[in-house]
Amino acid sequence: MGNVSAGAERPPGMSDVARVAGVSAQTVSRVMAGHPNVQAKTRAKVMAAVEQLGYRRNNAARMLSSGRSRTIGVVTLQTKSYSRAAVTSGIENSAHVAGYTVSTATTTSLDTSAIEGALSRLADQGVEGVILAVPLIHTNERIEQLTRSMPTITIDGSRTDATEVVAVDQAMAARLATEHLLDLGHDTVWHVAGPEEWLEAASRREGWQATLEAAGRTVPPPLAGDWSPASGYRNGLVLARIPDVSAVFVASDEMAFGVIRALHELGRRVPEDISVVGVDDIELAEYCSPSLTTIAQPFEQMGELAVAHLLRQITDPDAVQEPASVEPRLVVRASTAPADGNSASTPLPRSKEPASTTTQ
Secondary structure (H helix, E strand, O other): OOOOOOOOOOOOOHHHHHHHHOOOHHHHHHHHOOOOOOOHHHHHHHHHHHHHHOOOOOHHHHOOOOOOOOEEEEEEEOOOOHHHHHHHHHHHHHHHHOOOEEEEEEEOOOOHHHHHHHHHHHHHOOOOEEEEOOOOOOOOHHHHHHHHHOOEEEOOOOOOOOOEEEEEOHHHHHHHHHHHHHHOOOOOOEEEEOOOOOHHHHHHHHHHHHHHHHOOOOOOOOEEOOOOHHHHHHHHHHHHOOOOOOEEEEOOHHHHHHHHHHHHHOOOOOOOOOEEEEEEOOHHHHHOOOOOEEEEOOHHHHHHHHHHHHHHHHHOOOOOOOOEEEOOEEEOOOOOOOOOOOOOOOOOOOOOOOOOEEEO
């Protein structure tokens, strides 16, 4: 009873879902729109029918000609962050080369309901797959259903039961930064962390702490930032007033700019008094004063890998793909120096080679 007639080539429609669930098409529409005035039992019946039939609200529209929408969706956070824009640019460029367009659903928060709403909007548009470019700290039944019904890739290490992961090894990024500063003779390394709700920030903080502990060094209390230069500046004012601080690992370049500004204002020289390392290697990092030592992340490559994995999942849903881990690299410039402060480190030539990619 629950199947579309044998041999039929049309995709399941709302009427098919209504018939299988034993409700009206209007009720199906209300459930798919997330209307609150639907009983939980009825909603469960409708979603079970959706899952059984593989229904998407606008399947008919997207199957009109070629049977495919040639569109992929991206869920991203509303932010001025350079890194997010760079990843999105890589996604759009790679999708264009593959003959796809990109539909972006922007959220204003990382709340589960906001991410669920963004995924629902993309599903309603008939996208063939989705790239989640936001940290998914928590999930719910609806998000799990949506990511099971659409090929989905995450690019920050978060996942649902059905998603695939393409991610930078953030623990390695923290280790590279921290070891560089320890190798310069600093007794320990302070840390300005990103927001707790971001998985990449948590991974950097954990990698920093683990590296210090492995070296038998004191682990200072991490300072909380929010990715903005302003939060870096506020934390820089704190660090400048702690006499023993000689090295700081900052979880993003933009926050590092703020840290350096505050250190300068309070008379702490970089790198003679305090060495600073950032993360990202955004274009401005090379032109900071002094130029910023940082951990480079291949943002565009991340976007390209995410698109490549997603398109393989779209064309061959049964293929098994391992999570892809992209290795970051250390770029040494003028903001770090030996702990005695007598001579600045000699910046190494900036590598133009792309970061290596491995699977794990």
